[in-house]
Amino acid sequence: MTPSNSIIEVRGLRKQFGGLKAVGGDTGVSFEVPRGKITGLIGPNGAGKSTTFNLISGVLKPTAGSVFYNGEPLSNKKTSEITAAGLSRTFQTPRSFPTLTVLENVVVGASSPGEWLRTALVGGWRSNEQDTLEKAQLALNTVGLAERANDEVTNLSGGELRMLEVARQLVRDPDVLLLDEPTAGVDPGLQNRLRKLLLDLHEKGTTLVVVEHNLHFLLEIAHQIVVLQNGELLAAGTPQDIKANPKVVSAYLGDEHAA
Amino acid sequence: MNIEQLILATATFGSLFAVMTVCLNIQYARGGMINFGTVAYFAVGAYTYAIFTHEPPSGLDRYVFGFDFPWYIGFLAAGIASLLFAVLTGWPTLRLRGEYLALTTFAFAEVLHSVLLNERRLGNGSVGLSNVERIDFTQFGLADKYGYALAAVLLLIATIVLCRRILASPYGRAVDAIRDDEVAAQSVGKDVQRMRFEVFLISALPIGFAGALYAMITTLVNPMLFTAEVTFFVWIALVLGGERTIKGAVLGTIALVAFEELIRNFHFESVRGAEIASSIEHMMTGVIFILVLRLQPFEKIKTWRAAQ
Numbered sequence: 001m002t003p004s005n006s007i008i009e010v011r012g013l014r015k016q017f018g019g020l021k022a023v024g025g026d027t028g029v030s031f032e033v034p035r036g037k038i039t040g041l042i043g044p045n046g047a048g049k050s051t052t053f054n055l056i057s058g059v060l061k062p063t064a065g066s067v068f069y070n071g072e073p074l075s076n077k078k079t080s081e082i083t084a085a086g087l088s089r090t091f092q093t094p095r096s097f098p099t100l101t102v103l104e105n106v107v108v109g110a111s112s113p114g115e116w117l118r119t120a121l122v123g124g125w126r127s128n129e130q131d132t133l134e135k136a137q138l139a140l141n142t143v144g145l146a147e148r149a150n151d152e153v154t155n156l157s158g159g160e161l162r163m164l165e166v167a168r169q170l171v172r173d174p175d176v177l178l179l180d181e182p183t184a185g186v187d188p189g190l191q192n193r194l195r196k197l198l199l200d201l202h203e204k205g206t207t208l209v210v211v212e213h214n215l216h217f218l219l220e221i222a223h224q225i226v227v228l229q230n231g232e233l234l235a236a237g238t239p240q241d242i243k244a245n246p247k248v249v250s251a252y253l254g255d256e257h258a259a
Numbered sequence: 260m261n262i263e264q265l266i267l268a269t270a271t272f273g274s275l276f277a278v279m280t281v282c283l284n285i286q287y288a289r290g291g292m293i294n295f296g297t298v299a300y301f302a303v304g305a306y307t308y309a310i311f312t313h314e315p316p317s318g319l320d321r322y323v324f325g326f327d328f329p330w331y332i333g334f335l336a337a338g339i340a341s342l343l344f345a346v347l348t349g350w351p352t353l354r355l356r357g358e359y360l361a362l363t364t365f366a367f368a369e370v371l372h373s374v375l376l377n378e379r380r381l382g383n384g385s386v387g388l389s390n391v392e393r394i395d396f397t398q399f400g401l402a403d404k405y406g407y408a409l410a411a412v413l414l415l416i417a418t419i420v421l422c423r424r425i426l427a428s429p430y431g432r433a434v435d436a437i438r439d440d441e442v443a444a445q446s447v448g449k450d451v452q453r454m455r456f457e458v459f460l461i462s463a464l465p466i467g468f469a470g471a472l473y474a475m476i477t478t479l480v481n482p483m484l485f486t487a488e489v490t491f492f493v494w495i496a497l498v499l500g501g502e503r504t505i506k507g508a509v510l511g512t513i514a515l516v517a518f519e520e521l522i523r524n525f526h527f528e529s530v531r532g533a534e535i536a537s538s539i540e541h542m543m544t545g546v547i548f549i550l551v552l553r554l555q556p557f558e559k560i561k562t563w564r565a566a567q
Contacts, residue, residue, distance in 0.1 A: 059442060078452075079445035088446070095443035097436045107429075108436045109447045114429030117457050121421075125429055132429075168447060 006032035007176055007207050008056065008087075012065035015051055015231075023048040023055065023231045028065045031226050031236050033176070038198065038208045040218040040239075043228035044251060049211045050092050052228070053178050057089045058082045069176075084111065088174035092181050092211070094161035096153045102164060103149040106136040109168035132171070139167040144193055159186040166197070176207040183214045195221060215252075219243065227251070265517075265524050267408050271476060273516035274411035277509045278418045278469040279493045280500070282462035284508040285422050287497070289431065290458040291438035293361040296348070296368030297493055300341045300463045302485035304470020306375065306382050307340035308333040309480040312392035321379040322388065330394050334471045341467020342460055349459040353452070368487065376482040387481030391474050407476050414472060418465040419505055425461065434458055495548050501557035515544065 009032050014024030023029060029052070033039050041049050054060040056067050058079040067074045074082055083089075097105050110132045114125025140146045143163035148156065156164060162182060169177055179198075183191050191214075198208055198221055212218045218225065218239075225242045227234040229251045235242060242248050279297055286292045311333035313325035328336075352363045375382055382388055396406025425431060434454055437444040441451050474480050493512070500511020522540045527533040551557075 057446065059445070078450070079442075080448050080450045083446055083448040091443070091446070095440050095446070097439035097443065099435055099439055100432070104432060108432050108444075108449075111448050112429035115433045115449070117425070117430060117461070120425050120428035120430035129429065172447065 005034055007035040007070060008033035008209070009068040009071075010052070010056070010065070011068065013052070013055060013062050013067065014064040015048075015055055015060060016063045021231055022051045023228075024063075024065065025230070025232045027232075029228070029231070029233050030065075031233060033207060033209055034224060036202070036205050036207055037223040038202055038210065038221050040222035040225040041209060041211045041228065042213075042215065042218065042225060042242075042252070043234070046230075047228040048231035049228055050180055051231075053089060053092075053180055053209075053211060057087065057178065083172070086172075086175035087178070088169040088172050088176065089178035090162070090165040090169060090180055090182065092184075094158065094165050096156075096161055096164060098153050100153065101149070102145060102151050102153055102156065103133075103136055103140065105153055105164055106139055106167045106171055107132055109139075109171045110135065111172070135171050136167070139170040142170060142197055143167045144190060157185075159190060162186055163190060163194075166194070174206065176209065177201065178209045178211075180211045181213065182210065183212060183217050191217065261524060265520050267404050268520045268523075269513065269517045270408040271404075271411045272520070273513040274408075274415040275469050275473055275476075276493055276496065276516060277415050277512040278465050279489075280496045280508040280512040281415070281418050281422060281505055282466050283493055283497055284502065284505060285426070285462045286459060288502045288504075289426060289434050289438065290455060290462075292353070292455065292459060293357060294364045294459075295361040295490055295494075296364035296366075297466065298485050298487060298489040299348070299364075299368035299371045300344060300466040301470040301473070301489060302368075302371060302375065302480075303344045304337035304341045304467030305474040305480045305485065306388075306470075307467070308337040308471035308474045309388045309391045310382065311336045313388055320383070321386075322383045323380040330392050330475070333392065334468065337471035337474075338464050338467040341463045341470065344467075345460045345463030349456055349463075353455050353459060365487070365490075368490065372482055372485060372487075375485070382480060382482075385482060387479055387484075389479045391478045391480060393475045393478060407472070410472060411469075411476075414465065414468055415509070419509070421461075421465070422505060430454075495544060498548065499551050503557075507557065518543070 011030050012028030013030070014028045015022045041052065043049050051060065055062050058074060058077055069085065069087055097108065100108060112125060112128055112132055113119045114128065119125050137146065137149065140149055143166055145160060145163055145167065148160070153164070162185065166179070166182065182194055186194065195217065202208060210218060210222065222239055224236065225239055226236045227242060227248050234251055235245050235248050279301060283294060283297055286294050310324050311326050311328045312330055314327050315325040316322050348364065348367045352360060355363055376385055378384065394406065396403050399406070433444070433449050437449055437451050437454055445451055477484065496512040496515045497508055499515060500509065501507030519540060522536050525536060527536060
């Protein structure tokens with residue numbers, strides 16, 4: 001795969017917490033995320049999926065190895081800079097801003113010029129604000145939370161919070177969206193909406209990386225699947241390859257299911 | 260009891276301290292930063308004003324700096340010095356959170372207090388600088404006591420306008436988001452370190468100006484005026500008024516200052532009587548503080564309003 005085809009390249013990535021080798025074991029994990037495609041990241045609990053997300057988004061710094069985004073290393077960038085460069089993510093445990101309303105939680109996702117002290121003091125941010133509000137409302141519509149716009153975030157359910165996080169990243173128009181277990185705790189109706197949303201985003205050219213335990217959901221939409229086990233790369237390939245891979249079946253479902 | 264005196268003193272000192280409470284409100288309620296060294300920025304403002312406007316040392320004077328500038332230069336310098344002190348103290352400490360930041364800022368204030376007390380070359384040590392340059396309000400046809408009350412109220416209004424303007428903007432929203440969840444705020448591109456630092460700096464500026472005005476009013480700067488008691492006073496005022504809103508911060512401070520001034524306004528027959536009154540004043544402040552913490556009236560009002 002030539003570099004221009006992959007938007008994220010993970011090379012020899014390792015993360016240790018004390019003596020615990022969370023990601024990469026001794027040699028490091030390497031894989032690529034093809035531009036404009038949907039990549040699934042799967043593995044049993046504790047496989048290092050969320051840690052990998054944290055390493056890519058800069059929340060954690062790798063012990064060794066690096067992540068390249070559009071060919072540039074992300075090692076020395078702050079999370080906010082990585083996000084500003086177009087790489088958005090959601091969290092396994094949804095994070096929200098409890099003192100803001102549902103709509104504000106989404107609006108704050110956009111990068112407004114009024115977030116600079118100078119603009120806030122001098123003024124002139126109001127013209128942008130209307131656009132941002134409309135965009136946020138649209139994003140809430142997309143995830144099915146339009147009617148909750150003025151509600152307090154603390155009144156949302158776990159599944160709704162997940163959707164709220166997605167909406168907050170949607171207003172950023174990210175180039176890459178990393179979703180950490182987006183269907184966990186989300187009812188089937190919303191899951192269908194989410195599937196449609198992800199396919200729409202894919203149509204628009206957004207690259208998606210999805211950590212998911214719901215294999216059916218993932219196999220339907222993903223173009224490539226990366227499998228981690230105990231922090232190391234077990235397999236990577238098309239959904240068909242992965243489904244047929246006995247190592248993956250054994251890791252995921254137990255040995256008795258392996259062919 | 261002199262009612263006019265009571266009102267003027269409350270307006271003057273109430274507004275001066277309310278400037279600090281409002282700034283603390285921004286740092287704490289919005290920015291999530293616990294600053295237990297508020298008095299330091301106040302002291303830096305007061306001392307800078309005094310040093311910039313004082314006559315050069317002569318005779319037996321132990322202080323070294325006295326620039327003899329007019330009051331407005333000293334006033335500006337006070338704000339800038341407070342800002343610079345915030346840079347100095349904020350840069351290394353703002354990566355700390357919660358009580359760790361509280362302890363560090365407290366320590367900074369104590370170090371400053373100790374320096375002012377022991378370094379005679381700076382501000383005459385424990386003697387302080389007296390006869391501090393004042394604005395002559397009579398040239399504007401205003402008696403001094405009205406002039407200073409007006410100046411203090413104007414400074415408070417300017418501070419409120421500045422804070423409102425910043426916090427009602429997307430900037431304020433981002434600051435709220437950072438206080439609620441730093442990691443999530445970073446994940447939507449908010450530069451947490453920059454914004455926390457900016458909030459810390461911008462709220463130090465009015466405190467410096469308040470310090471300068473305080474020096475003019477008391478005509479004296481002395482380490483004993485700038486002890487941790489000032490910090491605790493504004494914190495208590497903030498809690499009394501309800502820490503979430505600017506209105507609460509102002510009302511809490513004015514109420515607390517009015518209460519103190521009221522006690523001071525009584526005519527006592529003996530020194531002993533005044534001493535007892537002063538102790539009772541402290542005790543009462545403590546009791547009210549505990550009651551507010553225990554009963555949480557502001558939370559109850561909020562819930563009650565929400566239920567309406």
